[in-house]
Amino acid sequence: MTGLGDINAMTPADFIAAFGDVAEHSPWVAREAGAARPFDSRDQMISAFETALRGANRGAQLALIRAHPDLATRARLTDDSTREQAGAGLSSLSAEEFARFTDLNARYKARFGFPFIFAVKGATKQMILESFEARIHNSPETEFEMAIAQVCRIFRFRLEDRVAL
Template sequence: MEVKARHISEVNRMDYEEFIEVFGNVIEHCSLCAAAVWRYRPFRDVKHLHEEIGRFIDDLPEAGREAILRSHPDLAGRLAGLGKLTSESTREQKAAGLDGLTQEERTQMATMNNQYREQFGFPFVICARENKKEAILQGLATRLKNSPQAELAKGIIEVKKICYLRLLDLVEHEGVESRL
């Protein structure tokens, strides 16, 4: 599905419902984030929109930030196997090569995903578009050694990266950096 990028002036003219429809999944399954920042229009550019979403997330209590992480699917997990990921997650996981895991890699990923979820209470989140399967598997193994506080912070950083790339898909961004 090809997404039409909108000019920031068009974004600023959107009513609340249209804004939620367009930006409601820049944070996976969390349209509340888009709903919360709509009131900050007009946005100067896509970076300003991203900054407002990031500020909203940062201002959430710990439980709210954990809930944002819990809204993400396991990488190469059950939902991916059933074809039930969002279109955004499907594209991102495919770009990282997670749709082409060997059986051994799939087993390793599932084991570590389960261990991670048990240890931290939310799924492992990494910006798949900035990584390939090998780096994701290594990152998962490495991050299992972190403290819960470090993982909450790291997970939110990754969520913001995912959000930024999704925003770049939706908003024209000539002259704006394509990475954070």
């Protein structure tokens, strides 16, 4: 865990090196968030990451969403994604569960053009599947906003794991 004093004292390059992976394969979010320093609290830092994402143009937002892996995939994941998905039981699915996730991932991407985003920390695979089943019927605009909101939750979880109060 890193304290705010150390975070506020980091060079821009060091800040990006330390937090550039909070947003999946999108270090530009950390660059933008880091420009809002000094932070008075961890929540203010988390808010800076959310503000950076929400202030970006739709193309940048979509690219960040598309940088996220499918849930329960066998593809290579970032360390954070691997840990988060394992914690939700997604690394130990039955063959039937894996087939269900694979089907939902394919249907969701075909409908919306980006992967299903769900901040899995603290969730069970049943909770994730229920959300998947419900959200696949949303409008594209509603689901885009849901994806952004879930990415912001991921920011929170990852920063809470790394930044001391």
